[in-house]
Amino acid sequence: MAADLSPIDKAKFVAARRATQFVESGMRVGLGTGSTAAWLVKCLGEMVREEGLKITGVPTSTRTAELAREVGIEVISLDEARWLDLTIDGADELDGKMNLIKGGGGALLMEKIVATASDQMIVIADSGKEVETLGAFPLPVEVIPFGWQTTKLLVEETLIGLDVLGRTTQLRMNGDAPYVTDEGNHILDLHLKRIGNARQLSLVLNQIPGVVENGLFIDICDKVVLGHGDGRVEVRDFAAGLVSEDRYDFLDDGNVFTDISD
Numbered sequence: 370m371a372a373d374l375s376p377i378d379k380a381k382f383v384a385a386r387r388a389t390q391f392v393e394s395g396m397r398v399g400l401g402t403g404s405t406a407a408w409l410v411k412c413l414g415e416m417v418r419e420e421g422l423k424i425t426g427v428p429t430s431t432r433t434a435e436l437a438r439e440v441g442i443e444v445i446s447l448d449e450a451r452w453l454d455l456t457i458d459g460a461d462e463l464d465g466k467m468n469l470i471k472g473g474g475g476a477l478l479m480e481k482i483v484a485t486a487s488d489q490m491i492v493i494a495d496s497g498k499e500v501e502t503l504g505a506f507p508l509p510v511e512v513i514p515f516g517w518q519t520t521k522l523l524v525e526e527t528l529i530g531l532d533v534l535g536r537t538t539q540l541r542m543n544g545d546a547p548y549v550t551d552e553g554n555h556i557l558d559l560h561l562k563r564i565g566n567a568r569q570l571s572l573v574l575n576q577i578p579g580v581v582e583n584g585l586f587i588d589i590c591d592k593v594v595l596g597h598g599d600g601r602v603e604v605r606d607f608a609a610g611l612v613s614e615d616r617y618d619f620l621d622d623g624n625v626f627t628d629i630s631d
């Protein structure tokens with residue numbers, strides 16, 4: 370599964386693979402969206418098929434639902450599960466307090482609902498996603514299509530009084546048409562460059578009529594599994610700091626080896 374990967378894909382893969390160590394049989398697991406989460410779903414699928422792992426997955430997008438079914442993971446809805454043991458998902462940016470920007474792939478709304486409905490959220494990412502201050506990655510804000518231009522103006526007006534460096538907002542496009550999320554909404558990408566107070570920004574954005582949710586995940590993530598291009602992978606816990614650092618070796622036959630002790 371891991372033959373001939375570029376360094377960035379290696380980093381994503383080892384983060385995903387290491388995170389599977391936190392998944393136990395019987396768990397209800399929130400399955401994230403994006404290229405890193407796709408590795409996770411593939412690794413979990415392999416464990417279901419070859420090692421008898423028994424889990425039910427709650428996907429955070431139609432893309433992830435399709436992939437999960439394809440690799441053999443039983444899929445249920447959040448309404449069926451109600452509450453989850455664990456969610457594992459990627460991120461576009463993460464800071465030292467484990468606050469995140471998510472939604473680069475348009476799945477922020479379902480991702481935030483699923484992560485919040487979980488006892489624990491683990492973020493898997495390549496080390497390039499780590500930043501000192503959030504904001505270089507454009508912040509996705511999901512808005513309902515009705516009156517989106519007015520909502521955009523209100524968002525821009527709101528940004529004037531806040532601690533951000535840039536204030537450009539753009540409707541996300543899919544070719545010539547506005548991008549439409551799984552829930553039928555549009556996305557405004559906010560180019561803020563630097564977000565001084567992410568908690569305040571998140572609260573203020575969600576008060577604007579027409580805004581459904583924003584991509585700031587504050588105090589939601591409990592653990593980060595950070596992969597590096599050379600196969601190293603760090604596990605960090607919000608409470609304990611750095612918990613472990615392991616290294617995966619990529620063998621010529623495409624197999625991956627490590628001796629993780631926990």
Ligand SMILES: O=C[C@H](O)[C@H](O)[C@H](O)COP(=O)(O)O
Nearest residue numbers: 403404405459472474475476
């Ligand atoms: O909407 C998409 C999600 O928030 C993704 O988890 C995020 O964009 C990271 O994706 P990737 O793992 O592809 O960088």
